[in-house]
Amino acid sequence: MRKAFGPLLLVVAIMFVVAPFLIANAPYESTMGLIQKIFYYHVPSWFAMYLAIAVCGVASAVYLFKGTPIADAYATAGAEVAVVFGLCGLVTGPLWGRVAWGVWWQWDVRLTTALLLELIFIAYLMVRKFGGPGAEKLAAATALFGTATAPFVYKSVDIWRTVHPNTNVIPTLKPSMGGPFAFSSLAFLLLCTLLLTARVHLAKRQMTVDEMYLAYEDQS
Amino acid sequence: MMRIPLLLAALVLQPPPGQSEFVPVNELPPAERLQAAPFLIGAYAFVWIAVMFYLWTIWRRLDKVEADIDALARKAPPR
Numbered sequence: 001m002r003k004a005f006g007p008l009l010l011v012v013a014i015m016f017v018v019a020p021f022l023i024a025n026a027p028y029e030s031t032m033g034l035i036q037k038i039f040y041y042h043v044p045s046w047f048a049m050y051l052a053i054a055v056c057g058v059a060s061a062v063y064l065f066k067g068t069p070i071a072d073a074y075a076t077a078g079a080e081v082a083v084v085f086g087l088c089g090l091v092t093g094p095l096w097g098r099v100a101w102g103v104w105w106q107w108d109v110r111l112t113t114a115l116l117l118e119l120i121f122i123a124y125l126m127v128r129k130f131g132g133p134g135a136e137k138l139a140a141a142t143a144l145f146g147t148a149t150a151p152f153v154y155k156s157v158d159i160w161r162t163v164h165p166n167t168n169v170i171p172t173l174k175p176s177m178g179g180p181f182a183f184s185s186l187a188f189l190l191l192c193t194l195l196l197t198a199r200v201h202l203a204k205r206q207m208t209v210d211e212m213y214l215a216y217e218d219q220s
Numbered sequence: 221m222m223r224i225p226l227l228l229a230a231l232v233l234q235p236p237p238g239q240s241e242f243v244p245v246n247e248l249p250p251a252e253r254l255q256a257a258p259f260l261i262g263a264y265a266f267v268w269i270a271v272m273f274y275l276w277t278i279w280r281r282l283d284k285v286e287a288d289i290d291a292l293a294r295k296a297p298p299r
Binding site for chain 1: 257259262263264266267278285286289292296
């Protein structure tokens with residue numbers, strides 16, 4: 001994966017240079033106008049968060065049941081990247097809502113559950129940082145609960161009545177909007193993969209330091 | 221008697237009165253003026269700043285870890 005990092009970085013950089021031009025050329029939505037274009041960054045941010053959560057959830061399950069250290073590295077990377085993209089979604093959403101709905105925030109089911117999902121993964125990182133010995137296992141269990149929550153957050157707009165647009169919006173997008181959206185989503189998913197790769201590399205190097213400390217203590 | 225609900229419904233369903241004048245947006249009081257562009261640019265800028273900041277934190281932590289590895293390697297050369 002380390003060999004792929006350079007080319008991946010280049011592809012992502014090119015995609016993020018091209019994306020604004022495609023988004024600018026996409027037609028305005030009939031009722032919201034210009035502000036609807038936040039959609040092309042807002043929704044892909046959540047897609048990237050879901051990808052990071054999936055990585056964190058699977059890796060946490062592996063670590064919890066098999067105790068593989070590398071799985072713990074992937075879980076940590078997934079949680080951190082999920083928090084970053086979740087924050088992007090939670091900031092871009094209210095900026096869109098302020099113009100489209102007239103309010104920054106509504107305590108409706110989608111917005112509230114999305115905030116809770118973000119808080120669960122912040123809790124994961126805090127448990128790891130301040131939990132002391134054995135915190136890795138406790139954090140892994142927290143991640144499993146967070147991962148189980150994610151599908152409910154996604155489907156909440158279809159199940160409950162909410163001010164937020166439902167999931168049907170995406171499959172019914174006209175090609176002039178769907179093309180830039182698909183491009184932007186792919187760019188975000190690749191960016192997410194890039195950040196995960198970099199963070200996993202950092203975790204592996206930290207594991208090397210820990211091993212060297214142990215070896216040094218054994219020697220002295 | 222039967223006509224009263226129909227009259228009420230007709231009153232309620234009447235379209236709103238037509239717009240009698242167009243007001244340029246820059247003549248609205250600042251509180252009522254809400255243009256989309258600053259919000260849109262703000263949203264895109266935030267995503268960029270957040271991602272760049274996160275990449276920078278990874279970079280910084282990686283530098284520290286590499287320095288630790290070098291220091292440990294100097295302290296305890298392989299036997």
